[in-house]
Amino acid sequence: MRVILLNEVEHTGRRGEEVDVKAGFARNYLIPQGMAVVASDGNRKWFESQRKRIEAESVREREEAAEIAAAIAGTRVEKTMKVGENDHLYGSVTSSDIAELLAAKGIIINRRKIALESGIKTLGDHRVNIVLHPDVTAELTVTVLPEE
Numbered sequence: 001m002r003v004i005l006l007n008e009v010e011h012t013g014r015r016g017e018e019v020d021v022k023a024g025f026a027r028n029y030l031i032p033q034g035m036a037v038v039a040s041d042g043n044r045k046w047f048e049s050q051r052k053r054i055e056a057e058s059v060r061e062r063e064e065a066a067e068i069a070a071a072i073a074g075t076r077v078e079k080t081m082k083v084g085e086n087d088h089l090y091g092s093v094t095s096s097d098i099a100e101l102l103a104a105k106g107i108i109i110n111r112r113k114i115a116l117e118s119g120i121k122t123l124g125d126h127r128v129n130i131v132l133h134p135d136v137t138a139e140l141t142v143t144v145l146p147e148e
Contacts, residue, residue: 001026002039004047006054008134009035015058016051018044065133068107072130072138077101083123083146092119093144098128101142120144 001023005013009030013019018039021030030036037043047054079097082090095114102109115129123144130138 003030003036004039004043005030005036006047007035014134015054016047062133062135065136068109068132069130069136069138071107072102072140075102075105075107076141076143077105078143078145080145080147081123087123087146089121089123089144092121093126093142094119098140098142102140 002018002020003026004018005015008015012021021036026036026038031038037047077098079093079101081093084090095111095116098114098116099109099111109130109132113131115131120126120128120142123146126142126144128140128142130140132138
């Protein structure tokens, strides 16, 4: 099924692209979430009439993401965790934990933007990427310390 993307969709395409996706993905996710419309002649004309507004919105979002990335640059957050023998962590540091640590510093980030494959399970410094916009990524240092 051909759709026109209204938002950036990871592993699918960028805003404004006309892409082929599986019918179920379009019908059950993209269209109900307002991320895409069916690629019909009427929707193509509508999208072209809205293109300038959408591009201006995209530029604004990129600028906001760049400001947040500048605030994050060089930021270091620390998390204390319980440890057992051989400095083995009980649990792990998750993206939600990192979002809370940033919020405590006055930087509000959606936890889904934090690119953490699995939780941090070792002590020490860890570099974590935060994807604020498809074109803007920030790097953060998370230090995991043992609880005393």
